[in-house]
Amino acid sequence: MSSTATEPQRHQTVELDRVVIRFAGDSGDGMQLTGTQFTATSSLFGNDTATLPDFPAEIRAPAGTLAGVSAFQVHISDHDILTPGDAPSVLVAMNPAALKANLGAVSSGGTLIVNADGFDERALEKAGYPSNPLTDGSLAGYRVYEVPMTSLTLEVGKEAGVKPRDAERSKNFFALGLVCWLYSRPTEPTLTWMSERFASSPLVLDANTRAFKAGYHFGETAELFEANYQVRPARLEPGVYTNITGNNALAWGLIAAAHQAGLPLFLGSYPITPASDILHELSKQKHFGVRTLQAEDEIAGIGAAIGAAFGGALGVTTTSGPGIDLKSESIGLAVSLELPLVVIDIQRGGPSTGLPTKTEQSDLLHAMYGRHGESPVPIVAARTPSHCFEAAIEAVRIAVTYRTPVFLLSDGYLANGSEPWRLPDVASIPDIDPGFATAPEVGAADDGENRHSGDFQPYRRDEVTLARPWALPGTPGLEHRIGGLEKEDVTGDVSYDPVNHERMVHLRAAKVAGIASSVPPVEVDDALGPGGSPVLLLGWGSTYGAIGAAVRRVRARGLDVAHAHLMHLNPFPPNLGEVLRSYMDVLVPECNLGQLSKLVRAEYLVDARSMTKVQGQPFRAAEIEKAVLALLGIDPEAATSSSPQEDVAS
Amino acid sequence: MTDTAVPVTTRKDWTSDQEVRWCPGCGDYSILAAVQMLLPDLGVRRENTVFVSGIGCAARFPYYMSTYGMHSIHGRAPAVATGLAVTRPDLDVWVVTGDGDALSIGGNHLIHALRRNVNITILLFNNQIYGLTKGQYSPTSEQGKVTKSTPFGSLETPFNPISLALGAEATFVARTHDMDRKHMQETFRRAHDHRGAAFVEIYQNCNVFNDGAFERITGRDVRAEELIPLVHGEPIRFGTEGQHGVVVDPDGRVRVAEVAQVGEQALLVHDEQREDPGLAFQLSRLARGPYEPTPIGVFRAVQRPEYGDAMSRQLLDAAEKRGPGDLEALLHSGGTWTVES
Ligand code: SF4
Numbered sequence: 007m008s009s010t011a012t013e014p015q016r017h018q019t020v021e022l023d024r025v026v027i028r029f030a031g032d033s034g035d036g037m038q039l040t041g042t043q044f045t046a047t048s049s050l051f052g053n054d055t056a057t058l059p060d061f062p063a064e065i066r067a068p069a070g071t072l073a074g075v076s077a078f079q080v081h082i083s084d085h086d087i088l089t090p091g092d093a094p095s096v097l098v099a100m101n102p103a104a105l106k107a108n109l110g111a112v113s114s115g116g117t118l119i120v121n122a123d124g125f126d127e128r129a130l131e132k133a134g135y136p137s138n139p140l141t142d143g144s145l146a147g148y149r150v151y152e153v154p155m156t157s158l159t160l161e162v163g164k165e166a167g168v169k170p171r172d173a174e175r176s177k178n179f180f181a182l183g184l185v186c187w188l189y190s191r192p193t194e195p196t197l198t199w200m201s202e203r204f205a206s207s208p209l210v211l212d213a214n215t216r217a218f219k220a221g222y223h224f225g226e227t228a229e230l231f232e233a234n235y236q237v238r239p240a241r242l243e244p245g246v247y248t249n250i251t252g253n254n255a256l257a258w259g260l261i262a263a264a265h266q267a268g269l270p271l272f273l274g275s276y277p278i279t280p281a282s283d284i285l286h287e288l289s290k291q292k293h294f295g296v297r298t299l300q301a302e303d304e305i306a307g308i309g310a311a312i313g314a315a316f317g318g319a320l321g322v323t324t325t326s327g328p329g330i331d332l333k334s335e336s337i338g339l340a341v342s343l344e345l346p347l348v349v350i351d352i353q354r355g356g357p358s359t360g361l362p363t364k365t366e367q368s369d370l371l372h373a374m375y376g377r378h379g380e381s382p383v384p385i386v387a388a389r390t391p392s393h394c395f396e397a398a399i400e401a402v403r404i405a406v407t408y409r410t411p412v413f414l415l416s417d418g419y420l421a422n423g424s425e426p427w428r429l430p431d432v433a434s435i436p437d438i439d440p441g442f443a444t445a446p447e448v449g450a451a452d453d454g455e456n457r458h459s460g461d462f463q464p465y466r467r468d469e470v471t472l473a474r475p476w477a478l479p480g481t482p483g484l485e486h487r488i489g490g491l492e493k494e495d496v497t498g499d500v501s502y503d504p505v506n507h508e509r510m511v512h513l514r515a516a517k518v519a520g521i522a523s524s525v526p527p528v529e530v531d532d533a534l535g536p537g538g539s540p541v542l543l544l545g546w547g548s549t550y551g552a553i554g555a556a557v558r559r560v561r562a563r564g565l566d567v568a569h570a571h572l573m574h575l576n577p578f579p580p581n582l583g584e585v586l587r588s589y590m591d592v593l594v595p596e597c598n599l600g601q602l603s604k605l606v607r608a609e610y611l612v613d614a615r616s617m618t619k620v621q622g623q624p625f626r627a628a629e630i631e632k633a634v635l636a637l638l639g640i641d642p643e644a645a646t647s648s649s650p651q652e653d654v655a656s
Numbered sequence: 657m658t659d660t661a662v663p664v665t666t667r668k669d670w671t672s673d674q675e676v677r678w679c680p681g682c683g684d685y686s687i688l689a690a691v692q693m694l695l696p697d698l699g700v701r702r703e704n705t706v707f708v709s710g711i712g713c714a715a716r717f718p719y720y721m722s723t724y725g726m727h728s729i730h731g732r733a734p735a736v737a738t739g740l741a742v743t744r745p746d747l748d749v750w751v752v753t754g755d756g757d758a759l760s761i762g763g764n765h766l767i768h769a770l771r772r773n774v775n776i777t778i779l780l781f782n783n784q785i786y787g788l789t790k791g792q793y794s795p796t797s798e799q800g801k802v803t804k805s806t807p808f809g810s811l812e813t814p815f816n817p818i819s820l821a822l823g824a825e826a827t828f829v830a831r832t833h834d835m836d837r838k839h840m841q842e843t844f845r846r847a848h849d850h851r852g853a854a855f856v857e858i859y860q861n862c863n864v865f866n867d868g869a870f871e872r873i874t875g876r877d878v879r880a881e882e883l884i885p886l887v888h889g890e891p892i893r894f895g896t897e898g899q900h901g902v903v904v905d906p907d908g909r910v911r912v913a914e915v916a917q918v919g920e921q922a923l924l925v926h927d928e929q930r931e932d933p934g935l936a937f938q939l940s941r942l943a944r945g946p947y948e949p950t951p952i953g954v955f956r957a958v959q960r961p962e963y964g965d966a967m968s969r970q971l972l973d974a975a976e977k978r979g980p981g982d983l984e985a986l987l988h989s990g991g992t993w994t995v996e997s
């Protein structure tokens with residue numbers, strides 16, 4: 007870390023190039039709000055940021071227990087970063103349980119800012135501490151700052167005229183104020199945000215504002231901190247930025263895609279973690295003509311989306327793994343109907359209810375194969391929170407162009423994580439042509455024998471895309487019936503003919519495979535040119551940041567490694583086989599037990615190695631770096647100790 | 657949609673070129689005929705008419721109509737139809753379903769479509785058996801029913817579809833049967849004209865697996881004595897001479913009585929528009945099964961905002977308040993900052 011002392015006032019201000027802070031407390035302590043607001047302030051200030059919210063599945067798990075700890079990690083930096091950081095160097099812990107649950111993640115010699123009032127005997131016991139870690143010397147390796155946050159908050163709450171029980175709730179704002187001071191954040195953005203957010207209850211606003219200011223002033227006046235810090239704005243690409251979570255980017259991408267296609271957007275969805283925020287966001291955007299139906303169950307959500315698609319809307323359903331299980335039969339129906347449909351899976355830990363609030367990438371094979379029969383479905387995956395916008399547009403493009411259900415895979419990490427996003431030029435978002443059928447297609451001359459000659463033929467395919475016509479009810483002359491029973495090629499009549507069935511199975515497969523011709527080749531980040539480095543890291547989805555950061559670290563050592571990242575999982579980009587074969591070693595880090603590596607091994611007969619992690623947490627850059635070093639024949643143990651930074655600038 | 661007059665059509669115009677594949681003698685034929693012959697009279701267009709079905713014998717219905725249609729998956733037709741109806745309020749959306757499709761695997765979708773009052777017309781072909789899977793008991797089969805899957809008799813209490821629909825907050829609830837085309841058409845017409853979810857139970861004979869299930873009440877010679885026609889605003893009475901009627905006892909019980917004994921004045925006057933569905937529910941419980949005098953006709957027809965209309969209104973209100981959606985504004989809505997070059 008570069009550190010230069012500036013203006014020796016009462017406190018020194020030390021410059022840092024980056025810092026990783028984790029806020030941790032009880033689920034009810036408002037740590038997500040605190041972290042989100044700290045991130046927003048830092049983004050506005052001009053830092054690059056990346057976040058990792060981590061909260062329990064229970065809304066209010068028993069207070070003070072390890073199970074109830076909710077944490078929010080944010081990485082702020084003066085250069086462009088790819089991950090929320092491997093290990094926080096600062097932990098704000100509101101109680102013993104928060105300390106205990108998160109201490110292991112803190113980097114050695116890190117800073118602990120603890121709410122000293124939270125460390126009474128009962129709280130220690132609930133957290134399972136036999137003795138008080140603040141006094142028993144067990145935290146000797148850290149810089150510990152004990153701040154009586156609760157009592158100081160109660161004091162200003164009294165001034166505001168708030169009852170003590172309510173006043174205590176403002177203590178997260180005290181913590182926020184303190185950390186804002188510690189990292190020289192401007193107070194204005196937070197004060198403005200608070201005045202909007204709590205506009206409806208002036209008393210709460212007053213108490214929170216006082217707590218926030220008290221925290222800020224405490225840092226400034228108490229002789230506790232030797233210094234405060236400054237992380238200068240990052241030199242990001244010029245442009246207008248906003249801070250965006252994956253779920254919001256996804257919702258906006260759907261709106262943009264529907265707009266560019268000139269289609270009304272319809273969402274059929276059943277509430278489920280971590281996908282519900284998409285439903286919430288889209289429900290707000292009614293002035294875009296967005297219709298949202300909170301369906302009676304997962305099946306109805308997709309059923310209604312299919313019905314809407316039949317009528318000419320952009321039908322979308324959003325869910326997570328358990329919902330995909332329930333929707334499988336309906337996805338098969340959409341494959342048979344050959345109607346545009348976007349199925350969004352915000353993956354979480356499974357099987358079954360699994361880890362509802364934790365991230366995983368374990369639904370890839372389900373998206374690929376999780377239906378009876380030969381039932382091919384294209385798959386698109388988002389790689390960062392802001393990339394969800396682009397991925398949504400791409401999923402819609404494929405669905406509409408090829409008249410097919412499309413899987414869009416995101417996950418809990420992308421869904422709730424945020425990053426600054428340079429806003430795209432709205433005019434540059436490509437149009438999508440729904441190409442509705444307009445007039446009955448007259449049968450070709452050689453169809454003379456066909457009794458449908460001259461009638462509308464709902465399964466007569468486009469020669470290039472193999473897509474069938476999208477004929478909307480309300481159009482005279484195009485009346486037709488579709489359904490889940492096998493169709494006769496061209497006419498779409500029900501057919502049990504064995505040869506026809508085989509032809510239709512091949513046609514559906516060929517249609518999806520043919521999407522590859524509309525997909526750009528996968529780009530390889532290799533300083534030595536394609537095939538140059540000894541190892542290729544192949545990733546998909548949310549491992550993008552960790553793999554990218556690992557690549558930077560390996561390169562910072564003067565070593566070479568390449569990175570390719572897939573947005574299209576079915577079909578794969580046309581050049582993928584060639585790329586994979588050009589590397590001696592291919593390593594596939596995934597938050598599952600090796601699902602992509604299985605697919606590429608089967609598809610291309612390459613000896614791709616799998617690297618897996620299924621802890622409900624994203625990869626750390628260091629973990630991937632270590633695996634690459636091992637492949638390069640370098641002792642990872644020796645290497646780790648000399649590892650300079652966790653997310654070096656590129 | 658066009659402004660020109662609806663073209664004059666006949667049954668033939670509403671009939672598709674697909675060969676009808678129900679068993680010969682199946683009650684489904686007469687329902688299909690009733691619908692195909694009624695549609696020319698409804699002043700609607702073929703291209704604006706959609707039939708959506710699930711799975712089962714009845715669910716083949718859309719293939720036989722020359723309209724738009726979708727044969728979806730088991731039980732899900734009300735959900736599919738909901739998505740279509742709320743996004744396309746200009747269409748006439750019909751749902752054709754059966755007792756297994758609507759009341760067993762798709763029960764959840766049925767009750768929620770009714771509760772939301774989506775503008776769909778649901779025709780439930782109730783034959784009290786699973787036909788397509790060759791004869792297992794259904795959720796409307798009588799207790800004790802011996803079938804392939806209940807060789808020792810069914811243990812289950814059947815659903816009363818009318819009671820179920822009323823309990824699900826349905827705004828239009830009716831019953832008819834496959835032996836009376838005129839009554840079917842009158843009922844279907846009323847259901848079609850109802851804005852909101854309309855539910856029609858049709859007693860339908862499955863002559864292969866459950867032949868004669870309704871014969872004791874719908875047979876030509878017994879009908880007058882066994883079917884109780886519900887006519888809005890009229891005293892409820894039936895019988896060859898109109899000698900039976902329905903009365904409400906002082907304790908609130910609804911029962912069949914002899915007009916000669918209770919007097920005409922005592923007969924219950926049918927009011928399908930009663931806000932409280934309680935009386936309609938009691939009427940639906942009058943017969944314990946299709947073997948004793950059973951009410952047919954419209955049990956309930958009340959007005960309540962239609963779901964799709966209400967949804968469209970929210971969209972219009974939002975556009976009025978906030979102006980039409982603007983992508984640029986949306987992307988900037990979360991607070992932005994500028995990085996200068
Ligand atoms: S099985 Fe019964 S309901 Fe089905 S078509 Fe045959 S007779 Fe009709």
